[in-house]
Amino acid sequence: MASKKALGLTAATAALVLGLTACGSGGGEGDGGDGGGEEFTYGILYPQTGNLAFLGPPQISAAKYAIAEINEAGGILGTEVPAIVEGDEAGDNAQANEAANSLVSDQVNAVIGAAASGMTQATYDTVTGAEIVQCSGSNTSAALSDIEDDGYYFRTAPSDKLSAVVMARKIAEEGHANVAIVARADDYGGGYAQALQTELENLGAQVVVNETYDPMATTFDSVVNSVANEEPDAVALIAFEEGAQVIAQFLESDVTGDQIYVTDGLNDPQLGETVNQEDPNSVKGITGVAPSAENPEFTEGLTSFNEELEVFQFAPQVYDCVTVIALAAEAAGSVDPSEYVAELPNVSRPEGTECSSFAECSDLLADGEEINYQGASGNIDFDDNGDPTAATFEIFHYGDDGHEVLAYEEHSLLD
Template sequence: MMLKRLLTAAAVSSLALTACGGGGGGADTGAKSATSAAPTSTAAAVKGDGTLTIGTLLPQTGSLAFLGPPEFAGVDAAVKEINDAGGVLGKPVSKIDTDSGDTTTNIASQSVDKLLTQKADAIIGAASSSVSESVIDKITGAGVVQFSPANTSDKFTTINDNGLYFRTAPPDKLQGRVLGDLIVADGNDTVGILAMQDSYGSGLADQVTKTAEAAGASVVERVDYDPKAADFSADVAKIKAANPKAVVLIGFEESAKVVAELVKQGLTADKVKWYMVDGNMSNSNYLKMPKGTLAGVKGTIPGAAAPTDFRKKLLAINPKLTSYTYAAESYDATILIALAAEAAKDDSGRSIAAKLPEVSEGGEKCKTFKSCVDLLKTGKDIDYDGVSGPVEFNAAGDPSVATIGVYQYGENNEYDATKALEYRTGKIES
């Protein structure tokens, strides 16, 4: 069992990456300590009310609104399966949906207040790392689990969270390494980086830089820009002056404006290789551009492709889905929370947090809520293997193993969300 989550003195992530063929505030960022990771005896004595209430803090508006539909669908699919199997602790799971917005508004804080008032035991979200940072103290300080399906900022590995923060998305150290290696493997020895200036953008840019330079390439220009800027001409001009062979775009919705400026200044994808990341890959604004604008552009997204059966479940929930990014991670987060509550025989946040590592590794393997909960009811230890992967947590609440997919855009300025050029799997240890 993952008792080391409660015992570790300082969880600092290191990552060993193995290539496999075929295939986004103001929180306290102090290191996690034994004191912060373990619930206090007083708090541990607090019991739930018998009904597992899951809140969602996911983007309905803002710069990551395009990630909302697959994430909500993943949660909804999981809750349906849980309740169809008899619910948790003999009662149906209650779900409350709220909007996370983005960092330009106070929507997330207002949503968290609503969820806490309605006695949410666990909150799934936010998608944006910066949004999660802005509310993590409020959530975990209330003894509630915060479980993000999409936070990738490396800050969460060591953030002060009272042992109540988990995620199914891997830290940017992994995506950054995969992307950096990909850029160099494609024959690029000079690289320019345009990254939004926040914990997600700057952190990912740092890792791409480190990896690419370690592999022999030079980052000849890096611009960390204000994502709320009305114009990116000066930023792109700096990249153009450095004359790189490859340009890395790390951002959210504003990336469409950056792309338009690259084209305007002659840095088109047929002349300079562009690379993108999970934050800007599924951008509907690209579809408004002339065909071929993004043809050949590559990008990385954490997680393996959603299996066909799982995609069908999601489409039954939301027939309009065109992207499945972080749907599997949202689904797995919901299932794991429910299994942890069953294992603890209590729905309080601290009880759930204490059991999340236990239900994710070391026991009899199971892949559905029903099969797993049936094992729990017979007194067996379980190891839930999810749609997004094995989902075993390390001491920091990060997935200990994760997969990154590499995708490529076609002439229609879209990439096929069901197909990857390759997958690369990495191990994340604490």
């Protein structure tokens, strides 16, 4: 892959690479065109615990669903994919990196995740430094476009630079001219807030507050008071689960639900209960923007696969990570990440024949055709940084009947 990113390793990671570089594939030598019957094993870093644990079920369910469909079509290079190896990112840098080290030691051929951008920042050196492909379906931090990963990191979720544009346009369309931005103090929150302010000002709005908060704090009086003092028309909250407490404090001030706009970290049908268990309808009026997919067929299939699944956030994007990696291995004729990594952009480029499932796409590859994988989340078309260049967003809302999707909108980085 002609990546613009160069590999930068710490001494500790370099030592790890010396011992583990050759293990990332279960052996790429002598694969030939048929993979030599070697298994392709996926690892996954996802939030089993921590403040994003509500995103755990759709992440692991989507990955397992994709693997089931791959195996139904004959597996990768004719060999069935074994059970996915799981690791808990837990919302903690040290624990996430410990889980990543475990996946590398288990000689997985690819790592799906981490779910949170911060957890990927904590783990990508470990994974990509061992020359193992890492693909996240939910990382959105703009900073991840420029990490030093030697071309081994990809994502199917759009950068916050694009998400922020969509949110700014929504806020402006609804007539808000004076806006407060409140964000968690990390790469995700800071990057999103900066991009949001830039686009709001481009649209003629004034940003009267732009403050961050410690997501581990027990109270958020400082930022809530700053917003209340400025009396803005709208408040944009860039948060994860801790944002429920921030919302509760906003609602106790003079801010109303129809003034609040939230990001994907709060796209939770149970948000009302989390904010105020005694009055779940207190969140009525809140609107949000999240990367999504308008794909009822995929949702029906995933629901049939896991009937207990209630949250679907980023599930299509995770499914696409698993599938596009499998197709890259098919195209390369190898399970070795150092060999198939160059095929990841190629199997999603517009020059190929469009196809939308592993079975269909792998048949085309077997016939010698180039392919353009059309994902469950939409067109991917990786750029040189491993980012998708287009995405679908859902505008979600909390109304009389709770959580609802108002609309789906397609946006491109080229717009």
